[in-house]
Amino acid sequence: MIQINAMQARAARKLDLWLGSLHGIGFGDLVILRALRDAREVYRQLDLARQLHLSPSGLTRALIPLEKIHLIERERDARDARISRVRLTETGRRIVDDAEETAREACEQLFAGIPLRDLRAVAGLLDDAGSISERSSKASA
Amino acid sequence: MIQINAMQARAARKLDLWLGSLHGIGFGDLVILRALRDAREVYRQLDLARQLHLSPSGLTRALIPLEKIHLIERERDARDARISRVRLTETGRRIVDDAEETAREACEQLFAGIPLRDLRAVAGLLDDAGSISERSSKASA
């Protein structure tokens, strides 16, 4: 647990730098854009926030710069004016594809040397962990 | 990678709440106190920061409240006045032991239902990952 903290922080920071210099977005931005690209529906902010495990206010703030540089658009729902719908722009779609490729390469480099078997185990764990809400995990590890 | 982000954040937040209500410290504080308790030497701040993968300034700021509530003490080195040595107080030692037990229980609960095999794999991965600095990992996973 303790190392997950440090490891994750360092990896995310590295990705931030890499993505930032090449595409002008951070890791958190990429996560948001990916979700938008892969969405079936046009998300309301609240649903998007829930899927990303982000607070609604956190999402509001994350969207501001993305809207400013025209990677996303927001539009008030016609039926319910409380709701704002978020959608990728064409530019956004291009960027997310490029940036994802960059991230994939960066990650390959980051985790090189770690046995594939372990990576698979982690991936499996994380899929389950998507649902941890009232459960938790092994102590200090 | 993407899920590590969210999972880690949520788990850490949960631990924060739990530790905060029972012992008055956060997860980050526990990590620092544990390192101090388990240290062979009396750490300089810079070495402590390096071990925790924290920036020196981040550590400075994290130590302020810990010193204020007397869980740690700082003392100028006699030989080199630039260096400040950090040490647990008696109270600090008591708190860290109690809080660690709380964290262990919380983690057991958090990760219940995840196969032990996977947890071991992750633990192994993290040991290796301690040294990732110029390497990275598998893409979006």
Add this chain to the structure above:
DNA sequence: GACAGATCGTTGACTACGCAAATAATATGG
């Protein structure tokens, strides 16, 4: 012995997030 340069800790300015309260809009009971 003075002084140029490295090292240690702190500070300022910034980002990214959370929670709680405020705001705006809709839904509902009487």
Add this chain to the structure above:
DNA sequence: CCATATTATTTGCGTAGTCAACGATCTGTC
């Protein structure tokens, strides 16, 4: 049809971390 409750987003304020710049101190070299 109005009063009240509920829902979606935003805003205010606090926390935790980063990096870059600074002052204090130490060290090696002339």
